[in-house]
Structures are given as C-alpha cells and as structure tokens.
Amino acid sequence: MKIMIAIFRNDVAPRFDLTVEAVFVQLENGSIIGEPRELLLSEPSGDELCGLAVSEAADLVICGGIDEVHYEYLNWKKIRIIDGIIGPYQEALELLLQDRLAPNAIMPGAVSS
C-alpha cells in the first residue's frame, strides 16, 4: 500500500490546498518498505497534490484539513483519505501501522503540556 502524507515541516500540513510538500511511504505487511520519499511542489496547490497522489498511485492520503472539492476528487479516484490529522506525521504513521489512525485525530506530539 502506498501512502501520501501532506506535510508542513515535520507535521501533517494543516490545509491540503496550501501544501507544498508531500511524503510517500510504501507499506507492506504492516511495515514500512524502503526510505520515505519527499516531493516538493513549486507552489501550494491542492490540484497538483491530487495529481501527484494519482500519478504516484497512492492508495491512501493522510492530511490535515482538506476542502470538499479535493476530498471528493480523491474519493472519485478511489483513494482513501484520513483527514483532520494534527501533529507530527511520524506519529500519524506509527498509529496507522497499529491500525489506530482515525480521522480528526490529534497526535500527542501536537499538544504542549
């Protein structure tokens, strides 16, 4: 399974349509295969990001807020979406590996004590 995560620095990006960076991760049998691959867009663009998800054949997109148009587009392309995620993307990935990542989840690393 190929996963695309829309990121901002080390976090899941708060807005999909304003994201310039994405990381691709390949999962097999519950483990990460190879090195995660980061891709940078020339400017923030939800359309480009969707194009990237399709051309890279992503099965799942993990993101923060995503607007209806891009959400519906990815759905139409049969790409699963877990949205509303806040926090470090590594933590989101770990939860996904444990099959515990749900939409709107806030990672512990996002909350200051």
Place this chain on the structure above:
Amino acid sequence: MFHNANLLNLIDGIPHAVILVDKNLNVSRMNRRAEALTGRSNDEAAGVQADYILRSNLHPFADSFRAVLQEKKMVAHEGNILDRNRKIIPVRFTISPLESHSADLLGVMVVIEDLSFAPYLQEKGAGLDGFEGVISLSPKMQDVNEQIPIFAGTDASVLIYGETGTGKGFVAEKIHQASKRSGYPFIKVNCGALPEQMLESELFGHAQGAFPGADHKRPGMFRLADRGTIFFTEIGDLPLSLQVKLLTVLDDGEFSALGSTKKVAMNARIIAATSMDLKAMIAEGQFREDLFYRLNVLRLHLPPLRERAEDIPLLIDHFVKSLSTGNLAPHFERKALQVLKDYSFPGNVRELRNILEHAVTLSLGETVKYEHLPEYLTQGNEAERYASSWGAKKGQERRTADGETTGGATKWDDVEKEMIIEALRKSRGKRSEAAKMLGWARSTLYRKLKHHGI
C-alpha cells in the same frame, strides 16, 4: 490561564467565533461558535498550536500573533478558514492583545467573523432584516418567499418537502438567516451519510472513552448548534433507533452525550427536509408517526423546476453571471436555450446549475452554443433519456404526506433499477443489447445487475 469565569461567559456571548491564544501561540480557550466552526472541542484544542486548529489561508498565522504580541496593537486581516464541513469560509480575523490587570501580556484574542453572506447581501441590496427571497417569478415560489420570513419569526419545527435539487437546504438556511438565531450556528446533519453508531455520536457527541477510539470527549451537533439551528437533510434516512432518540430529545429539551449521564439542555431550532413520502414510510413502519407530527409543525413545499418553468430563464441568467469569470456573462445561442427550456430537469435547480457550469466552462467565455451542453441533453443515450422522463413521470404521480405533489422524489438507485428492467424488457432479456441501449459496457451492466439483485 484565561480561566476567569467572567471572561469565559463574555466570549460565549459574542456572536462570532472567538479563540484565546496563549503566548506560546497555543489554543487556550474557544467559545462555542469557534467549536462549531472548527469542529474541535475545547478539550481537544487546548494546548494545540492555533494555526492547526484554525486552518486559515494566512498560515503560518503565528507571524500575525507574534506581531500583535510584540506591538501590543490590534490587527485585522481578511482571509479564509477551512471549517469542519470541509468548506472554505471567507472570514475577517481581528487579533487583539490580552493583558492582565498588571499589564502583563497573556496572549491574544482572535475574533473570526464569517463573511460568507456579506457580498451576497450587499449585491442583492437585502432589506433591513437581511432577508432576500429565492429567485423566482413563479406564484408557487412566491408563496415560499412569503412563508420564509413568517417561519423565521417563530421557533417551531419546520418540515420542508421537495424533490432532490429543489433547494431545501438553501431555504432552510434562509429561514435561519432571517431568524433571531442567525448570529449563531446553522448546523447541517446529513442523516443518510453516516453509519448509525457514528451518526449518534455526531448528533449527541461522546464522552472520553465512550467507545474504542474515543480519545477525547467531542461535542455533538446538538451542542454545536446551541442557540442556532440544526437542519436534518433527508430526515427519512434517519435510522429508526435514532428517530426514537431524536423524539426524546425534542420532547425533553435535553440530551446526553454517548457514554455520559450528564444531561445538557437543548437550545436549537429544528428544521428537517425530505424528498420522501413520509406518510407512506409511516404506513410501512419505516418512520415514526409521533416524530413526523413533532417535526411537521410548519410545512413548506418546494415545487420541482418543471412546475416553475417560467423561472428557468431567470435562473440561467443568475447562474451564468455567478459562474462567469470575466466581466461579461456569455450569451446563449437560441438553440441551446431551447434545449434547456424543453428539458424536464429531474435533478431540478441543482441539475440546471451543473449543466450551466459545464456549458459555461466549455464556451470559454464566448457564446454558449448547443454543442457546449452536456451530451446527454443533445444526444442522450437511452438510459439518460429514460431516467429523465421517468423522473418527471414519477414526479407527477407521487404525493407527499399532506397531499401535495412532490414530484420525482426518488433515489437514483431506484431510477437506475427501473431503467435496467425497462431496457431488459425492450431487448427481450438480451443483456448485450440492453447494455447498448443503456449506453454502458456489458461489464457495467453485469455489475449493476448484481448490485440491484436483478
């Protein structure tokens, strides 16, 4: 910080979303409108960087906060945020420094003013009460326009009948905007969109640990709609078990979140809509009669577009103007206009808008011609023509619970099943011929036969 009870009461009383942000730029407290807008409870948002809760286009918003903290001066920006319903909402942010009695800087207060309707009201020159009717010349819709401000003046439940695409949601929002609750949230619940268990949690909220994965307590839509309006789209899709719970909430005026015993007072106006024949559903045991009478206090029937054909040119003009990107809206070729006038619009105003969006996009700002219309209008394979005429025919036959015609209040699934059966009948059971008639590949027809259990 910010736990002063007076301050918290104060921000809850402000009819805009308010977020208190500490010096580390983390959310400290939000009012209920901010909870409704962001879809995050105070418990969830506390301690999280405000940027991530706000989801604004001014990201990183932290720079604005820092400037206010340094200069101790209020600033205002216009921008947008992504709300809980995945909609981008134009807003005005006003960011003010917050100081203690001893002038120590505590953080900033962000007031978020929803500007969604501001341009609309300006453009339309709406009256003092802010109400502008639905675009129409039709006497049937004029009745609706007259009823909206009357209904807005009361708190009684409203049940809106109408085929899909007639604008039930639009009218519900109009009633809310014209009511005294307009300064508070309008929360839309799509009864058919979520599984039963999730819908219950969405409606009433849940306590922390109420079920596996409930890491935080979460406010439900009843809580988010506090002092505002809660709108149930397609109330007929509400599962029976939740119909009982909804009725109890309406009768008792209070509810409790999943996994909690604490009762919370309900203060929201209820508007429900349906394209189904609820009385028939009651007869079939699919809808509770007591809930029907509880919701059906005020009734509003929205006529299908084919019963207000005189509005089609008016709506074309309105949509083409709003869809055009240039200064001048494109004109319509006579032949293209005639196709639209002759069409029955089973999908009603929504379908008209979609057709126009398609045509205006293809016309590249020039005259909209016949060939710019969607193919199913100009060439129309058997399936689509049948679906269209079927919708219109059925529409004339169906009646609502109160005896008014509602038109083709039918789900696409039913239409599709009917047209497959019709195509098979015409082709005398030859599937490849039926698939050709329907304009589908044979594999598509086989998949759909399986889906419909034919």
